[in-house]
């Protein structure tokens with residue numbers, strides 16, 4: 001026990017000397033006092049009782065206080081000095097008063113250690129809920145083992161089934177107590193060191209994924225989260241969107257006020273954006289004065305509102321020297337068939353449009369929705385345009401009808417219709433959508449459209465997704481925004497316009513050729 005405590009103390013102390021962090025230094029003091037305690041125990045009978053009893057026990061209770069302090073430092077929790085010093089004072093005074101009464105000393109020791117153990121276990125239990133590492137499990141196991149032995153000893157003492165006359169009694173119970181203390185010592189030390197290593201690894205991981213200037217995530221992390229969210233979309237249909245933000249005329253700020261001010265503005269800007277988003281959203285610096293916000297579980301419509309909130313917050317924030325800045329934003333929602341590059345490119349294109357159309361504005365990936373309709377001001381509508389025509393009369397007529405139906409649905413959704421009325425309208429929209437898909441597939445097959453199979457596969461995916469969304473909506477597991485996202489964005493805007501737009505030139509060519 002002594003050799004083990006000393007070796008661990010020297011090794012951990014050597015590391016803590018170079019890097020005093022995460023509570024390694026108080027842990028070293030704990031181990032040193034632990035070694036001292038057992039040295040004094042071992043010399044019992046050969047040195048005065050003052051040393052082998054009084055000093056030894058005060059040292060042991062102090063070792064525990066240092067361990068509680070070390071855990072507090074690691075978990076960044078303030079632990080009151082009273083909590084640390086009172087047990088030491090109780091043992092010091094109690095042992096001084098009952099030097100010749102071993103039962104009283106045992107009772108004092110047992111009670112104090114039990115309280116210390118409970119304090120420690122309380123902190124560890126809270127930390128266990130937050131921590132993902134394994135070190136904390138080893139540490140808790142070590143502390144718990146010691147607690148168990150103390151509790152069993154206390155019960156045996158109270159029930160009178162065991163009377164300890166001396167700490168050096170050569171009994172089986174005493175040997176088991178020492179053995180468990182030895183195991184506990186190793187588990188606690190190993191667990192603590194592992195915890196600090198896991199934390200250091202996490203810090204390195206974070207540093208590798210963070211932008212140093214703004215503390216935002218870097219490209220690597222953004223892409224990592226994007227891939228995870230795209231998988232979630234493919235599996236559960238959870239929408240995910242992204243916003244690209246570019247500061248306007250930032251070069252002029254650098255030129256007029258210097259790079260130092262420019263850097264500070266970038267930091268302030270990141271803080272402003274962060275204050276506009278949820279903590280599950282991910283803000284990253286894409287490069288220079290360009291940023292990305294990834295918004296998990298956010299549909300097209302939710303994202304539009306957040307983008308506008310960011311734009312307004314950036315415009316109103318005032319920086320050093322009274323400088324004000326603006327930003328242009330472009331956003332896009334991910335499709336289940338999207339690649340990361342395609343999704344990003346659509347947001348980039350929208351950003352480009354926001355710049356071209358005067359800056360300090362938000363642009364969606366397609367200028368499809370008008371904010372107002374003449375008949376119902378304040379309600380967004382899908383606007384049909386001649387550019388969307390495929391050249392086939394039947395398909396174009398169906399597309400227009402689906403657009404109109406989507407608009408009626410949009411009106412019902414924003415006009416306070418009941419859940420059941422909306423579900424009925426969505427069901428009839430989906431029926432029309434499926435009928436249209438069958439007609440479209442038949443025509444494309446007849447015309448030998450080369451990507452017919454891929455188009456059919458997209459239809460199957462959309463139908464599957466539509467059915468599952470409607471079921472979830474009927475079970476009250478889905479909110480209106482997600483349903484709206486599917487009807488308006490995924491089907492009407494993305495599929496009807498973009499995907500169907502891909503076969504339009506082919507159909508037009510054949511129509512002109514008279515087929």
Ligand SMILES: Nc1nc2c(ncn2[C@@H]2O[C@H](COP(=O)(O)OP(=O)(O)OP(=O)(O)O)[C@@H](O)[C@H]2O)c(=O)[nH]1
Nearest residue numbers: 246247248249250251252254259260262263288289
């Ligand atoms: N201070 C500072 N400036 C940066 C940093 N990264 C990029 N920049 C500057 O950002 C400016 C970007 O300039 P441009 O790409 O011309 O864009 P802009 O002036 O913002 O104009 P628009 O984007 O067209 O509105 C350049 O002057 C870069 O030097 C940085 O980390 N710190």
